[in-house]
Amino acid sequence: MRYFAPTTVEEAVGLLAEAPGRKVFAGATDVIPQMRAGRPEPDGLVDLKHIDRLVGVRKTATGWVIGAATPTSQLTGNAELSAEFPGLCEGAGLIGSDQVQNRSSLGGNLCNASPAADSVPAMVVNAMRAVIASGGGTRTVAVQDVPTGPGRTTLAPGEFVIEFELDSAPANTGDAYLRLIPRTEMDIAVVGAAARITLDASGTVTAAALALGAVAPTVVRVADAESALVGKAIDDDVLAAVAAAASAACNPIDDKRGTITYRRHVAGVLAKRAVTIAAERARNRASGTPSTNGGSH
Amino acid sequence: MARRLINCVVNGDETDFLCEDGDSLLDSLRNEVGLTGVKEGCGTGDCGACSVLLNGRVTCSCLVFSPEADGATITTVEGLADGDHLHPLQECFLEGAALQCGICTPGFLVAAKALLDANPNPTESEVRYGLAGNLCRCTGYDKIVRAVLEAAAQMREANV
Amino acid sequence: MTIADDPATTLPGYKWVGTRPIRPDGFDKVTGRARFGADLTLAGMLEGAVLRSPHAHARIVSIDTTKALALPGVKAIVTGADFPEPAGNPTDQDMCRNAMAREKVLYEGHVVAAVAATSKRIARKALDAIEVQYEVLPHVMTVDEAMAPGAVLLHDGMITKGMDPAPTEPSNVASRVVYQRGELDKGFADADVIVERTFTTKPVHQGYIEPHAAVADTTPDGRSTVWCSSQGHFAMRAYSAKVLGWDPSRLKVIPAEIGGGFGGKTTIYLEPLAVRLSQKAGRPVRMVMDRDEVFMATGPASASKVTIKMGANKAGEITAAELWMAYEAGAYPGSAIGAGSMTALAPYNIPHFIIEGFDVVVNKPRVYSYRAPGAPQSAFAVESVVDELAHKLGIDPIDFRLQNAVEEGMQAPYGPKYQKIGFKETLEAIKHHPHYSAPLGPNQGRGVAAGFWFNAGMNSSAVVHINEDGNATVVTGSPDIGGSRASMALMAAEELGIDYNRVRPVVADTEQVGFNDVTGGSRVTLATGAAVVDACRKVIADLRARAAKTWDVPVEQVEWVDGQAQHVDGSQPPLSLAAIAKGWARTGGPISAAATLNARGVGAGFSTQLVDVEVDPETGHTSVVRYTTAQDAGRAIHPSYVEGQLQGGVVQGIGWALNEEYIYNADGKMDNPSFLDYRIPVASDLPMIDAVIVEVPNPGHPYGVRGVGEVGIVPPLAAVANAVAAATHRRFTDLPLSPPRVLDGILNGTEES
């Protein structure tokens, strides 16, 4: 195996084009454990962290750009981003330990394409886009359209994510991410749920997004829950409808981390809790109170 | 395959070592640099025994490829003490009996240093979550958490 | 170094025992200097790797190592053919086959071959190049499957021991044990309330953070030096010698620092492989397990199935108990069913009982000791039912236990009479602890449970040398796994009357000190400590004799007080230990004494524990919010390390109760051999663990010591389950209490008052 450390996107594209067995990496927090577990070593690993454009959290006129190889600790460490998108930062911040946080990236979390990836549901509800280096140029796709199943993505060989685009949140908007793990840390989500809610002045939901992780081969958008929310004030009946829609949207498997029945049930529970927190944050944002951080489950 | 020469600063000293591209920094530190205070408990990022500071940030050295260390600054448990003068965390671990077998201790000390560097006045809960990436099977964590809180208090006092 | 003075724990009459000084090996362990098993590098050293069975059960048809041997850098390969035919008693033979499979592999991870090469990477490549042909056989994974009629047999000729008459057909049941007293029918007839339930637990691993490691350097004269981290290098020598077919004395085993063991490092895995590889290659070989190998191929604790029926009368007396227990042994006989049966009812004085236990082989790694081996599983069943009986009778669970608790002079269920024990004291300590009456929050529940462990004595040797500067070196052969060097130094300082910092405790190799049994069974402070005390007393006798000689008085007129020889009537200026040491050339040469013993007088240990949990009613997630443990330590030599043992045992028990389990797929392969998926508790899962040390001195030890290492893991399984029952109004009988299981109980279980 050979290691490469290009400093420009073009150089990286060239290195990948040179030999088909090469692969990009950022934090290596998936790549190394997978090699250790017996996955074949690629012939070459292209380290993305020396390309300036791929590392860093930048505020733009219309929102944010997050380098695909940025360590997730830089997201949670960014006070402004955390205030505007607490749910996104919760999702990213739940990946592994502090040690892992200093390495793990959104690009790696998304492109490793684990159904349980913690940052992906929150990226999806915030309608983030991935800017992909493709051949000589770039293409931009919705984050949701990148993974296609466990370990599989729509990226063609030689393509990689350069950065993620995130539009500024409209007024009165809040997001949240919750997951269920048996421990309190250092675990892979049995179920994850991200919600984003926008309210009008009267407390009526004007926009809603709900996405679930670890309950299907890829992240699941729960359209029925979203339509149950929009145009309503959030009350117990609405939340019950959200929970029911979330449970129904699941297509889970039985595995070492959880059963089908369990995942379905908990998806509903976490969906309604995430919606509640997101709505609470949306209200607080309107009144100017800083948002609070949620727990890990 | 030809081995690669890596130049870095380890515990304040200019250091170079040879590695294959796929080697982990953990293996290189232990086998090439001779710093066996850095421990392997899992090799997959789950236990924290291999924790080092890489350019000031706490990292599992088992999850770093050795060539990534070129030009980097690395601190291991061997670099925490100032000569014979132990770091307050080391003192508090000794005084507070925060180790039994001691295999997890190097990783805890390095991770706790990073924690206190970033947050000099953590709550018990912040210490527990901050050190969740370090497994200890002997102590039940009680005395480790107390030792870190005590070291934090001592360090704050020394800094006023 | 400073001593953390804690007047509360400094005992009257003692200067050192009961204090909390810094441990002698502490500096090395906080600076990264301490050398653990994998830390040694020798010139020319090769790296080893092990080829393991991918199947749960298969016949080895052939092994071809030609291609692997031809790889550049590969220096030696060993298979079953490189070891002598297993000899000795059946247990020894099983150990040999477990170390290296012969005709059959009996579990995923069973050793098939081992390689030594110039790098670990090459060694791993060589493993891929070894061609093994297997004939895959059906497997049995649980006691139910293994005991079913017509089950696939692991061992063709295994006839159950302990049956009368002996069965004529072989089975997977290795042995049966029975303990009984009184007349069961009468006991149940006397009962007003009877509870009957079946409990199960899954295999759990000791989970030490240091993987097994060994370095061997075998020389052409047919001797080998082995460095390894183990709980007893004398045992490693004896067991390795058996696998190799050598006399033990051909092996010298040097103890490395050990990164946790909890019983799991009392046997060999890599050592004989490294010795043989080194012999074949003519170079030193280092072998270190990966974490997945530790899980798949080293001995976890037994999974268990326990059916229990227990009755009590309205007055609160337990009248009868009937237990049927089956423990998984893994691939070879040897579960802790014996200890599990003996300890099951040990805390209670029950007039009528029968305990019937079975040791059952299955296609999983051979189980090995784990902290109070066998006791947590049976205590889980007994303490859950005791709790339920107390509730049904409307009696406080601690009062119910107090009423039935054993005390000095009563007969233990397994035979002997109890000496002085402190069970009731631990119950009282919990009852009067503020925790017991603290208010509970919503969705919270409180649980209590108790536990018993014998504690071990066994063989120890120690030597005490006085150095020319008046310091003492204390040499033992008991690896220090959690602060025992400090305890040895404290007892020696107390005996000799010198400063703790003038005592240097050393753990010596197999050629430098006499035999020591393993560090296990909570025996080191007790037995090795007693040997140290004996050796110190011999040294003192010698010191007195030398002072008498110097003063030309009869030795009876010399006393040893505060580290110096004093004449009874004060007619001579006292002679300090340092002064006597300085003049030793004139009084008979260097001063040292050895002591060996097979410790008797072990003191049984009891623990009572109290826990509050909070259960999320919608997800079944359980958090431990408060924990208090009270344990009889006899005498705490170094209270900090005693607390550490108590806390560590509790937390391992919490892991066992809540999330730890081996998960197997349909092919009999382990699905979760990593710390990410085998979930031992992390710091954020836990509260502080309040450790209350109860001291009811053990009359069998010079300082009253009882073992403290093990009993702490016995109560938590039931304590947590009882607390979850209180929080959810549902009884849980199957561990672990993982969120899916608890939620299932909440949604589908029967509600109880």
Ligand SMILES: Cc1cc2nc3c(=O)[nH]c(=O)nc-3n(C[C@H](O)[C@H](O)[C@H](O)COP(=O)(O)OP(=O)(O)OC[C@H]3O[C@@H](n4cnc5c(N)ncnc54)[C@H](O)[C@@H]3O)c2cc1C
């Ligand atoms: C101890 C531990 C705990 C963990 N806990 C969690 C957890 O709680 N939640 C969770 O979601 N994950 C967890 N993970 C998994 C992992 O840390 C995350 O998936 C992480 O975000 C991966 O990022 P990385 O940069 O390290 O990826 P890498 O390992 O560098 O890469 C992962 C994959 O993505 C590809 N890739 C990386 N960057 C790009 C890019 N820019 N464009 C295209 N492809 C790319 C790589 O080729 C590789 O296939 C854990 C891992 C460990 C070791």
Ligand code: FES
């Ligand atoms: S060895 Fe690196 S985290 Fe365990």
Ligand code: FES
């Ligand atoms: S002290 Fe042994 S693992 Fe922490």
